[in-house]
Amino acid sequence: MTEKELGKKMGMDMQEQGKWWKSAVIYQIYPRSFADSNGDGIGDLQGIISKLDYLGNLGIDAIWLSPVCKSPQDDNGYDISDYRDIDPMFGTLEDMEELIREAGKRKIRIIMDLVLNHSSDEHEWFVEAKKGRDNPYHDYYVWRDGNGDSQDGGKRMPPNDMKAAFGGSAWEWVPEVQQYYFHQFSVKQPDLNWENPKLRREIYDLINWWIQKGVGGFRLDVIDQIAKEPDRRITNNGPRLHEFLRELSRETFQKADLVTVGEAWGATTELARLYSNPDNSELSMVFQFEHICLDQIKGKEKWDLAPLPFLKLKEVFGRWQTELYGKGWNSLFWNNHDLPRIVSRWGNDGQYRVESAKMLAILLHGMQGTPYIYQGEELGMTNAAYEIGEYRDIETVNLYRERLEKGYAKEEVMRSIHAKSRDNARTPMQWNDGENAGFTDGEPWILVNPNYREINAARQVDDGDSVFGCYKELIRLRKKYPVFTEGRFQMLLAEDRNLFAYTREEGETRLLVVCNFYGQTVECPLGETMETMELLLGNYKETERMEVLRPYEARMYLGKM
Ligand code: GLC
Ligand code: CA
Secondary structure, three states: OOHHHHHHHOOOOHHHOOOHHHHOOEEEEOHHHOOOOOOOOOOOHHHHHHOHHHHHHHOOOEEEEOOOEEOOOOOOOOOOOEEEEEOOOOOOHHHHHHHHHHHHHOOOEEEEEEOOOEOOOOOHHHHHHOOOOOOOOHHHEOEEOOEOOOOHHHOOEOOOOOEOOOOOEOEEEEOOOOEEEEOOOOOOOOEEOOOOHHHHHHHHHHHHHHHHOOOOEEEEOOHHHOOOEHHHOEOOOOOOHHHHHHHHHHHOHHHOOOEEEEEOOOOOHHHHHHHOOOOOOOOOEEEOOOHHHOOEOOOOOOOOEOOOOHHHHHHHHHHHHHHOOOOOOEEEOOOOOOOOOHHHHOOOOOOOHHHHHHHHHHHHHOOOOEEEEEOOHHHOOOOOOOOHHHOOOHHHHHHHHHHHHOOOOHHHHHHHHHHHOHHHHOOOOOOOOOHHHHOOOOOOOOOOOHHHHOOOHHHHOOOOOOHHHHHHHHHHHHHHOOHHHHOEEEEEOOOOOOEEEEEEEEOOEEEEEEEEOOOOOEEOOOHHHHHOOEEEEEOOOOOOOOOEEOOOOEEEEEEEO
16 A cells, blocks of 8 residues: 555545654664674664664664764764764765665665754864854854953953853854854854855755655754854744744755654744644654653753652643644654663663553553654663763763762762763663673673663563563554544543543544553552453553552553544
8 A cells, every 4th residue: 555545544634645754653773872783882884784673573664863974973973074974983875875775675764863953063164164254164153252351362251151051151262263153062063053044055955965865854953953043042942943944844855755853852832833834844743852851850950850740741741742633743752862761760670660661651652643762662771870980971971070060969960860861871772681782792882781681682572571562562553543643632530640541532443541650559440441442452461450550550442432
């Protein structure tokens, strides 16, 4: 069946047709931690190619590949020095073409990570830009004169006190041009100046170049930050953001059948309806973080830990489900390369690791949107608690230094790092119980989580009762029943302090998801409803009493209206 025919069958209107990504499941790969093919301790493209059958078995439709372009790796590839080449650490352009081809044979599309808010300071544009104010590339970046009197060498004070995400000032002085450049992330990630039409043209050209190579789509890194106005301290959601996005989409994405997903930390449902307008004028979907930022002290940083407000979590999910229905499209995720492992974070990575990992999967995958699985999530991989010397992430390393300087106790800082460090997600993929979890024959660039002997792919792939088995089944169900893609969401038991329950309704079909979010056994008032429905999936074997939900128990039912 062609996509069009399938679309018709599922009762979609013309505009909806071809939107394959609505019923797709996307798997994110962080290449340096996935699979190493040549023993240098760093994952690479050939490593990924060798695992495509594993992904085919899981059943995913697309791979979001974190950046593999040429990069000094100051921020693990989110600092690109050549957008049209592959970093030698990961392989060659031929390897990339092979990956696209081999994935295609398994009906898996490759989604590239486009880092367009900034480049590396080693990109030739920036190397040129630094040469002089009249260099044609100077205006590709965001420059300002300093403030106050000039000191030795002409240096003046920074234009303002804006801070960079990875610590320190957002302004860096360049003596050659006697100006500061703006960087929202590290000093090696100068912000690109989207106000410049020539820069925008260069970006469209490189995107079209990748489209020609056959990629299936793009993930747009911190896309809400491209339209900055540092003089007014505007970083996210600048006034010209959606104008830029519409032009970008028109000049590139709209020419092909792609999926595009915008990382937007500060999106509201209202903004998300612009980004993911069904008329296709901007992007396919947003990737926003409202639900996943709830366990921090309000107004503070992610390191300032607070317990998860469960009722608020339900409110947030419910609001996104309802307010985007028919008007936009959302991503469904618990994890990515910037977030700690969900089973350690909001599940239980001890006694109930398997049950809670499955519960979180069932809870998420029953909702509307495109689910993302981050490598190892399908195995129930956990956080790692290392000594500070074992961390590699620039954000973690800087945070540690800064907080100690500010007088925080070491134990407190380490508690934050163990809970929230991005390296929790970046420990090597656990393939088997052999040396280095089967990730590499060499010395891994970051320590393998010692629990790999118990938690690894080899133990799970053939076991239907494993976490892997649960994810595989969720993907299969999503393909089988249109209610997963189209059904209208309704939250149930919104005030219940333990249960997360909702329905999805489409035509005659109703889906019911009931999850016990915590480790105590609880009674569920939906027992009678459950009696009348067919159990599609659960995380416990026998059910004696319908109305009792055991620790982290989750059930998914199908029924008629
Ligand atoms: C995004 C990426 C993150 C990166 C940052 C700067 O948030 O997901 O890994 O450090 O942008 O590019
Ligand atoms: Ca390698």
